Amino acid sequence: MYQKRNKILKQVWAKNLIEKEDSDSAYFLALLYTGELLTKLICASMLAGVEEDSKKHKYSQAYHLVRADGIGDWGKAILEIVSGPTSHHLNIQLRNPQKEITQKVKAGTWQHDSISSLNECLKIIGVAVNEIPSKTNLINWFSMFSQLRNKTRGHGALRSGVSSQICPYLEKSLELISGNFSIFDFEWAYLSQNLSGKYNVKPISENSPSFNFLKSNVGKSQNLENGVYIYLNRPVFVELIKSDKDLSDFYFPNGGFSNKRYEVLSYSTGSRDSKDNSKYLMPPGDLPVSETEGKRKLSVIDNCFTNLPKVDSIYIHRPSLENELKKILVNERHPMVTLLGRGGIGKTSMALRVLEGLCSLDRFQTIIWFSSRDIDLLESGAKSVQPQVLDIEDVAKEFVKLIDESLLKTKGFNSRKFIEKHLSDYQEGISPLLAVFDNFETVKNPTEMFVWLDTYIRTPNKILITSRISEFRADYPITVSGMEENEFNELVDSVSDELGITNLITKKYVDMLYEESLGHPYVAKILLGVVSIEGKAGNINRIVASQDELLTALFERTYTMLSYAAKKVFLTLSSWRSTIPKIALEAVLSTTSDTKMDVESAIDELHKFSFIDIYSSTKDNSKFISLPLSAYLFGHNKLAVSPLKQKIMEDREILMMFGVGKVVDVDEGVTLRFEKFFRQIAQNIGTGKNHKLSFYKPVLEYICRKHYTSWLIYATLLEEVNNKNGAIGACQQFIQNEQDYNKLIPVWKRLSKLYAKQKDFFGEIHSLIEMCAIDNVSGAAISACATRLNQLLSNGSLDSKEDEKKALSRRLITILNDYIVQDDNNLDDRTKLAWIYVHIKKINEARKLVQFIIEKDPNHVHAIRLAGKIGVKLESN
Structure with missing residues (x-):
């Protein structure tokens, strides 16, 4: 039964059957391993169901378990x-498993019987134990098993024959838990x-239908880390169990915690591995409150009751942003306002x-500040x-405490309804x-809380949100990006003066600092702090790269929330620091991936999470992507250990062919970058370097579809490699997309030459005629087209398609008539027109034209020759 319930159990019990065939000693050892696995499996799954809280109970347990060297700790x-x-923070779905562990039960229940069997094992090895009481709970089993393990495999050795006595009891005990624990x-x-x-969903239980929604487009809205999950009304990550999408093995923490890694062990294969320990470095326990935490009591500031925190640090005014925020908060529209931007x-x-300034106005009677900050970005580093507050209940209780804490003692009082009423209600005069x-x-x-706030807020009450994630854009989003240069210079001056390093900071260094940090104030403060410590203005890249704590504080939390596709795009951008045309990145990653990848959505996600900056060219409105220095270095560190590194480096090789770009180059647009890419491909093909054109074709065509003027560059490339048909197709694609007819004139002419080289005479003359149909085409072009048509009609090149030949001729006749009617003296082109009439057997029209020409110029040689051919009688002088 247990083999069907869970693949983790199935694997270890399959191993037990093999060991049982070997010897009693081997089987006993395997059963001990099974007991360890059950202990860790139950602990890891129950811990997964602990909800996050401000005291970090869940983290505290995980912190100790990855360091635990003995099963007793589990x-x-x-x-x-x-x-x-x-x-108190256990998911309600785990109430039954919790009850199965804690409830005292009598003999005959699986819990009581499993403990009794384990008790027999202890007796056999000579441990003094008491008789099992009439009622007991399963929690005792774990301490008893730890004792058995330590007395045998851990610190003792079994006497000869003891294994054969103990195995049946231990087997029964483990089977009862494996087969019954819910x-x-x-x-x-x-x-x-x-x-x-x-998402790929690989079932570990016998069935997992509740996870199936992740396989559809609904899954795209989820941000779930790859790993083992248990369904508790939603997918819940089991962070202490490691596996892979093939479910080839399951690993559990096994102590061995070092500076950077901790050991994990598979109980079904006995193999060991190590995992990164960076998630478990912060000591558990009560942490200090944030410097920006709201005060616990309301006080009066000017005309307002508020709990605003007072932060004593250097602040540089940012008039444009401050005025916009003040203006939008003062008006009675836009009930939800967001300040969006990266950390720090x-x-x-x-x-x-x-907000301090607003207190002096009569706009708000009360301003309540709720902080969810878990890291303070101090000038001394991230702490x-x-x-x-972490959830809606925290918010509601904190609000009541500030307004009237005595209400919490009132029977039946509902904190949540209380704040909902205050968000929705407004009384005149207040x-x-x-x-x-x-x-x-x-x-x-955050999504649940955002919907809750949006549901209950009513103007003139308002909500202001600060967030690194632009998903919560509300009614009026304000993006906070880097400081303007004059603001940044003022910040550097103030911080340098405070640190006493003014003499070390040159204008050149400040300019470089602004360019590299993109005006990021916290990054600037950290870098200036390093200058103060080192006593010199060192290399900015080196300094930022050495600030692991800074990079982690700014990006780690949001990085873990990214989708797999967004992580791949970010790591690709981190492989090479350059502004990259958005189309180029999409082209490379969309066409080189083995599986379908929505690169555009991944880019939007990175922008939403403040990992990248997107700039628009004023020349052609094309988009460019750039990584701030700090984000680039963070991503570069991640890339170094990523399994995607090899594939990303291959993609980088293609991206580098677009050339290096900086933010200041954005206004030049994308055309020059694309031309460089096409030229580089031509050089590679010409020298036999790297790949053939077919390798680059998907990338090239993606670029052309998004930036249609590139079809002409592509046509040139195709022509150079003697792919005339491909060049023709590229020119046709440009023509289909170009709206400016004047720009089509040289392209139609180019297309006619390509057709001519292919001896496709219908394509050639059709292209020339289409060119002549454009209003601003020259008379010389129309005349040349008529000459070429007559040549093709004379030599029979168009005879294979009679209807098409006549249709093309009629089209040019119309164009020629419109053209020559403007000039009675244009006799040469009238002669060409007459010849076209002759070729399509419209002799009467040809005769009329010849008569008109000879009347104008009796000596017109070409008209006289044509007159003799079609029987026009010439008058003698």
Whole structure:
């Protein structure tokens, strides 16, 4: 039964059957491993169901478990999770498994019987144990198993023949848990995101239908880390169990925690591996509160009740942004306003300065500040702090505490309804409420909270959100990007003066600092702090690269939230620091990937999460993507250990063919970059270097479809490699997209020459006629077209398609008539027109033209020759 319930159990019990055939000693050892696995599996799955809270109970347990060298620590963790303070945060879906562990049960139940069997094992090895009481709970099993393990495999050795006595009891005990504990009846799966944004769902339980929605387009809206999941009304990540999409093995933490890694062990194969420990470095326990946490009591500032924090740090005014924020908060429209930008860009400090100014107005009676910040970006570095609010309930209780804490003691009082009423209501004569949510992206479920706020907020009350993620754009989003240069210079002056390093900072260094940081104030402060420590203005790239803590603080949290496709795009951008045309990036990654990849959506996601900057060219409105220095270095570190590195480096080789670009080059547009790319391909093909044209074809055609003028460059490339048909097709693509007819004249002419080289005379003359149909075409071009048509009609080149020949002739006749009617003295072109009439057997029209010509010029040689051919009688002089 247990073999069907869960593949993790199936693997280890399959191994047990093999060991059982070998010897009792081997089987006993295998059963001990199975007991360890069950302990860790139950602990890891129950821990997964612990909801995040401000005290970080879940993290605290994981922190200790990745360091645990003994199985007893896992049993203690289970006790804490199911019955300690951590249990208050356990997902409601795990109430039954929790009850199965904690409830005292009598003999005959699977829990009681499993403990009794384990107790027999302890007796056999000579451990003094008490008789099992009439009622007991499963939590005792874990401490008893730890004792058995330590007395045998851990610190003792079995006497001869003891294995054969103990195995039946231990087997029964483990089978009872494997076959009955309800956590194994839940749906389990390994999730891995495709480049398309959808998820591969590999069932670990017998069935996993609840995960199937992730296989559809709905899955694209999820940001789930690849790994093992259990379904608890939603997919919940089981972070302490490692596997892969093939489910070839399952690994559990096994101690061995070092500076950078911790050991993991597979109980079904015995293989060991190591995992990155960076998630578990911060010591657990109560953290300091953030410097931007709202005060715990309301006070009066000017005309307003508020709990705004007071932050004593250098602040440089940013008039344009401040005025925009103030203006939008003061009006009675736009109930939800967002300040959007990357970490450390100045959203919080600017909001506080503007809000302090609003207190002197009569716009709001109350301004409430809620902080979800878990990292303070201090000038001394990034420091972990305790968030003030993490979910809707936290917000509601904090609001009540500020307004009237005594209400919490009122029977039946509902904090959530209380704040919902204040967000929705407005009484005449009472100034409204402004609720501010700082670091919104760090709450447990930002989407849920955003919808909740949007549902209840009513003007003239307002909500202000600061966030690194632009998904929460609200009614009026304000993007906070780098400082303007004059603001940045003022910041550098102030910080340098405070640090006493003014003499070390030159204008050239400040300009370089601005260019590399893109006006990012926190990055500038950190770099200036390093200058102060080192006593010199060192290389900016080197300094930022050495600030691992800075890079992690700015990007790690949001990086983990990215989709698989967005991570791949980001790592690709991090492989080479250059502004890259958006179309070029899409072309390379969309066409070189083995699986379908929505690159455009991935780029939008990176922009939404503030990883990249997107610039528009004033010349052609084309888009360019650039990474700030800090984001580039963070991504470069990630790329160094990424399994995608080899493929990304291959893509980088193609991207580099577009040439290096800087932000200042954006206004030149994309044409020059694309021309460089096409020329580089031509050189590679000409020298036999790298790939054939067919390798680049998908990228080239993607670029052309998005930037149609590139079809002409592509046509030249195709012509150079003697692919005339391909060049013809490229010219036709340009013609289909170009709206300016004047620009089509040289292209039609070029197309006619390509057809001529292919001896496609219908294509040639059709192209020439289409060119002549354009209003601004020259008379010489029309005349030349008529000459060429007559040549083709005379030598029979068009005889194979009589109807098409006549249709083309009629089209040019119309054009010629419109052209020559403007000039009675244009006799040569009238002669050409007459010849066309002759070739299509319209002799009467030809005769009329010849008579007109000879009347104008009795000596017109060509007209006289044609007159003799068609029987026009000439008058003698």
